[in-house]
Amino acid sequence: xxxxxxxxxxxxxxxxxxxxxxxxxxxxxxxxxxxxxxxxxxxxxxxxxxxxxxxxxxxxxxxxxxxxxxxxxxxxxxxxxxxxxxxxxxxxxxxxxxxxxxxxxxxxxxxxxxxxxxxxxxxxxxxxxxxxxxxxxxxxxxxxxxxxxxxxxxxxxxxxxxxxxxxxxxxxxxxxxxxxxxxxxxxxxxxxxxxxxxxxxxxxxxxxxxxxxxxxxxxxxxxxxxxxxxxxxxxxxxxxxxxxxxxxxxxxxxxxxxxxxxxx
Numbered sequence: 001x002x003x004x005x006x007x008x009x010x011x012x013x014x015x016x017x018x019x020x021x022x023x024x025x026x027x028x029x030x031x032x033x034x035x036x037x038x039x040x041x042x043x044x045x046x047x048x049x050x051x052x053x054x055x056x057x058x059x060x061x062x063x064x065x066x067x068x069x070x071x072x073x074x075x076x077x078x079x080x081x082x083x084x085x086x087x088x089x090x091x092x093x094x095x096x097x098x099x100x101x102x103x104x105x106x107x108x109x110x111x112x113x114x115x116x117x118x119x120x121x122x123x124x125x126x127x128x129x130x131x132x133x134x135x136x137x138x139x140x141x142x143x144x145x146x147x148x149x150x151x152x153x154x155x156x157x158x159x160x161x162x163x164x165x166x167x168x169x170x171x172x173x174x175x176x177x178x179x180x181x182x183x184x185x186x187x188x189x190x191x192x193x194x195x196x197x198x199x200x201x202x203x204x205x206x207x208x209x210x211x212x213x214x215x216x217x218x219x220x221x222x223x224x225x226x227x228x229x230x231x232x233x234x235x236x237x238x239x240x241x242x243x244x245x246x247x248x249x250x251x252x253x254x255x256x257x258x259x260x261x262x263x264x
Contacts, residue, residue, distance in 0.1 A: 017063055041151055045227060052076065107150060114146035115146050173207075
């Protein structure tokens with residue numbers, strides 16, 4: 001007997017709920033209750049937020065494809081690895097970086113222990129020892145949630161991140177204008193970032209924001225600057241220069257947090 005095709009939406013047939021997942025929620029909209037606690041950390045680096053958001057949406061869409069739950073757990077490890085590397089200014093395996101973060105007091109032991117099952121799943125999946133159906137969606141929420149928790153601890157909001165008034169931004173701009181650019185770093189590239197060009201881009205973005213002229217193109221420049229700051233600041237070898245650009249990072253996030261959409 002032939003069955004009828006799913007109703008067609010504007011881009012073709014609407015997806016059909018996976019029978020292995022459809023008991024999670026009455027409909028796709030109901031998956032919000034499942035993933036609602038996975039709130040994106042607005043202060044984290046753009047690539048970390050992007051990986052976390054993808055992991056969260058994979059869990060949400062496991063309503064339609066059960067295997068997405070396991071993929072979400074593996075993808076969250078990308079966010080964790082990047083957050084650890086940014087915080088520690090070092091490279092290594094995820095487990096090595098977790099141990100180092102615990103040893104340096106950056107990550108408490110209990111949240112670190114909650115990361116281990118997700119690391120194990122990602123490793124088994126990479127080696128082909130489990131399939132993409134290894135993790136139930138409810139379990140995936142817990143494993144991905146452990147990464148969200150760890151990222152929040154590793155990359156806390158910068159000082160003054162809550163003071164997002166125009167007055168605070170104007171004050172920070174005045175302080176920046178009084179601080180001389182570190183002269184020994186003119187034309188210097190750190191971690192693939194030419195610092196003096198980064199300084200000029202940040203100044204232009206800040207002035208646009210103070211004038212109420214920050215458009216979509218400049219917002220894109222702002223996010224690229226934040227990414228560059230996240231890479232460069234831990235690698236700057238001189239204290240004054242590192243502090244100069246660390247202040248820029250705080251100012252950049254003071255602006256950026258106004259343009260971060262609420263979690264879906």
